[in-house]
Amino acid sequence: MRTDDAAPxxxxxxxxxxxxxSKNAGPTLLTLDLFFKDAAGYARAAASPALSAPAVAALxxxxxxxxxxxxxxxxxxxxxxxxxxxCAGTPGDGDxxxxxxxxxxxxxxx
Amino acid sequence: MTASERLLLQHRAQxxxxxILAASGQLGYGIPEAALQRGLARxxxxxxxxxxxxxxxxxxxxxxxxxAPAAMVYRDLELVLTAAVAQGIPLIIGSAGTAGARPQxxxxxxxxxxxxxxxxxxFRLTTVASDxxxxxxxxxxxxxxxxPIGPMPLPxxxxxxxxxxxxxxxxxxxxxxxxxxxxxVLIAGRACDTAVFATLPEMLGYPVGLCQHMAKIIECTSLxxxxxxxxxxxxxxxxxxxxxxxxxxxxxxxxASVAAHALYEQADPFEVDEPTGTLLLQQAQYQALxxxxxxxxxxxxxxxxxxxxxxxxxxRVGERCVLLAGVADPxxxxxxxxxLQAVETxxxxxxxxxxxxxxxVYGQGAVWPLPPAQQSRHEAGLIVEFIAHxxxxxxxxxxxxxxxxxxxxxxxxHCSAGNxxxxxxxxxxxxxxxxxxxxxxxxxxxxxxxxxQVETCxxxxxxxxxxx
Numbered sequence: 001m002r003t004d005d006a007a008p009x010x011x012x013x014x015x016x017x018x019x020x021x022s023k024n025a026g027p028t029l030l031t032l033d034l035f036f037k038d039a040a041g042y043a044r045a046a047a048s049p050a051l052s053a054p055a056v057a058a059l060x061x062x063x064x065x066x067x068x069x070x071x072x073x074x075x076x077x078x079x080x081x082x083x084x085x086x087c088a089g090t091p092g093d094g095d096x097x098x099x100x101x102x103x104x105x106x107x108x109x110x
Numbered sequence: 111m112t113a114s115e116r117l118l119l120q121h122r123a124q125x126x127x128x129x130i131l132a133a134s135g136q137l138g139y140g141i142p143e144a145a146l147q148r149g150l151a152r153x154x155x156x157x158x159x160x161x162x163x164x165x166x167x168x169x170x171x172x173x174x175x176x177x178a179p180a181a182m183v184y185r186d187l188e189l190v191l192t193a194a195v196a197q198g199i200p201l202i203i204g205s206a207g208t209a210g211a212r213p214q215x216x217x218x219x220x221x222x223x224x225x226x227x228x229x230x231x232x233f234r235l236t237t238v239a240s241d242x243x244x245x246x247x248x249x250x251x252x253x254x255x256x257x258p259i260g261p262m263p264l265p266x267x268x269x270x271x272x273x274x275x276x277x278x279x280x281x282x283x284x285x286x287x288x289x290x291x292x293x294x295v296l297i298a299g300r301a302c303d304t305a306v307f308a309t310l311p312e313m314l315g316y317p318v319g320l321c322q323h324m325a326k327i328i329e330c331t332s333l334x335x336x337x338x339x340x341x342x343x344x345x346x347x348x349x350x351x352x353x354x355x356x357x358x359x360x361x362x363x364x365x366a367s368v369a370a371h372a373l374y375e376q377a378d379p380f381e382v383d384e385p386t387g388t389l390l391l392q393q394a395q396y397q398a399l400x401x402x403x404x405x406x407x408x409x410x411x412x413x414x415x416x417x418x419x420x421x422x423x424x425x426r427v428g429e430r431c432v433l434l435a436g437v438a439d440p441x442x443x444x445x446x447x448x449x450l451q452a453v454e455t456x457x458x459x460x461x462x463x464x465x466x467x468x469x470x471v472y473g474q475g476a477v478w479p480l481p482p483a484q485q486s487r488h489e490a491g492l493i494v495e496f497i498a499h500x501x502x503x504x505x506x507x508x509x510x511x512x513x514x515x516x517x518x519x520x521x522x523x524h525c526s527a528g529n530x531x532x533x534x535x536x537x538x539x540x541x542x543x544x545x546x547x548x549x550x551x552x553x554x555x556x557x558x559x560x561x562x563q564v565e566t567c568x569x570x571x572x573x574x575x576x577x578x
Contacts, residue, residue: 100478
C-alpha cells in the first residue's frame with residue numbers, strides 16, 4: 001500500500017517559524033515574536049484569520065482591543081503585544097520572565 | 111586627567127569612528143574572557159556593562175539583594191575594572207546589583223573598592239543613586255502625574271509608602287550630568303539599559319537616533335547575533351551609522367539577527383520610548399558588510415521637551431514557604447484539583463490566621479492552562495507556595511498541608527500508605543520574603559536633578575594610596 005498519497009498534516013506555526021518566542025516587555029506586558037522560515041509561510045500567517053489580533057486575544061483570554069499586532073514583512077515577522085495575566089512575580093504567577101507563554105501558538109494552523 | 115575628560119576633550123567625530131565595547135549584558139554571570147580580550151585589543155573608547163533588569167521579578171528590588179552570585183560579580187567586575195583602568199578607558203556600569211537600589215549600588219561599590227585594594231588600582235569613581243523617596247511619588251499620585259505602564263493599577267498612598275525600595279530609571283540626561291564630573295568609572299543605580307551605552311556618544315555629538323539604536327542592540331552584547339551568544343560586542347559609530355561586530359568569531363551579526371533583536375522585549379517594533387525622546391526605527395537599514403558584521407543606519411529621534419521618569423517599586427507581601435512533592439497515582443491525578451481544595455479547607459480549620467496558598471501543578475497546566483484530557487496521568491510535580499505575615503505561620507501551614515495531603519483519603523484510593531513522592535526531606539522549604547511590584551509607572555514632570563544623586567570620589571588602592 002502506498003502511504004505517500006495521504007495528505008500531509010497541515011502546517012502549524014511550529015512548522016512555519018524558525019523562532020516563535022514570548023518574553024516580558026516590562027512586568028505588565030508580554031510580547032510574542034514570530035519569525036517565519038520563508039515568505040510563503042509569512043504571507044499565509046499574515047493573512048490568516050486565526051492570527052488576527054482578536055483571534056490571538058481569544059487564545060490568550062484577553063480583550064480584543066488589548067492585543068496589538070505588527071506585521072514586519074521585511075523581517076518575515078509578526079509581533080504581538082498583550083497584557084500579562086498577572087504582574088510578573090506577583091504570588092501565583094507561573095512564569096516570571098514570560099518566556100514560556102508562546103506555547104498556545106505552536107499548534108495554530110494559519 | 112580622567113578617562114572621561116580625555117575622551118570628551120580629545121575625541122572628534124571627524125577623527126574616525128567611536129568604538130563602544132559592550133562587555134556584559136548581565137554582569138555577574140560570567141563574562142566570556144577570550145572575547146573581552148579581543149574587544150580590548152580593538153582599543154575601545156568606552157566600555158559599558160549592564161548589570162541589572164526588572165526581569166528577575168520583584169524580589170531583588172524588594173530585598174535589595176543581588177541576583178547574581180557574589181563571587182561571579184567580583185570576577186566580572188575585576189575583569190572589566192582592571193582592563194579599563196589599565197588602558198584609561200571610561201567604564202560605565204548601569205543598574206548596579208540587579209535592581210539598582212541603594213543597597214545594591216553600595217554592595218557593588220564596596221566590591222569595586224575591594225578589587226582596587228587587591229589589584230592596586232587608582233581611579234576616579236562617580237556614582238548615581240537612583241532611589242526615589244515615597245513622598246514625591248505620593249505627590250505625583252495625588253497630582254495625577256503617575257501613569258501606569260501596561261495593565262498596572264494606580265497604587266494607593268499606603269501602598270507607595272510600603273514599598274521597601276523605589277527606583278527611577280535614569281537616562282542619558284542623568285548619566286551625562288554624572289560624566290561631566292571627571293570620571294574613570296561610573297556606576298549607576300537603576301539606569302536605562304540604553305543610557306549606559308548611548309550617553310558618551312551623545313555627549314560627543316553623534317546623532318542621538320544612531321546612539322540610541324546602537325545602544326539598544328548592544329546592551330545584550332552578542333544576543334543580537336546568529337547564533338546568539340553572551341560575548342562582548344563592539345559597535346563602531348560614525349555620523350552616518352554604526353557597524354556591529356561580535357568579539358566571538360562564531361557569533362555573526364547578520365542583518366536579520368540584528369533587526370530581529372531590535373524587537374526583543376519591546377512592545378512596539380518601530381517606536382521605542384526613552385526618557386529624553388522616542389527612537390524611530392521605521393527607516394532603519396541593516397546591511398551585511400561581510401558574513402560577520404552588519405552596518406546599521408537610518409534610525410531617527412524625536413526629542414521630548416522634558417525627560418520622563420519610569421519608576422519601579424516593590425513591596426513585601428509576606429514570608430514564603432514552598433512545599434515540593436511529586437504525585438503519580440492516576441486516580442489521585444484525576445482528582446487532584448478537588449483534593450487540593452478539600453485539604454486546604456481542612457488545614458484552614460487546623461491552622462487559623464491569615465495565610466495564602468498558591469498551588470502550581472506541573473504537568474497539569476501550571477505554566478499554561480491545559481484541558482483535562484491533555485493533563486498528565488503519568489505524574490505531576492507539585493509546588494505549593496504558602497505566604498503569611500510570619501515565616502512561622504507560612505511554615506506551619508505548609509507542614510500541616512503536606513501531612514494532610516499525604517494521608518488524604520479519597521474514593522478509589524489504592525495508595526493508602528501515602529499520596530506524595532518526596533525527592534528529599536524536609537519537603538517544605540523556607541523561601542524568604544515574597545514581594546510584588548507596586549510601581550511600574552511613568553512619573554511626569556519629575557525633578558530629575560534632585561532625584562538622582564551624583565557623587566564622586568577617588569578610589570586609591572595603589573601602594574602610595576594605602577600609605578596616605
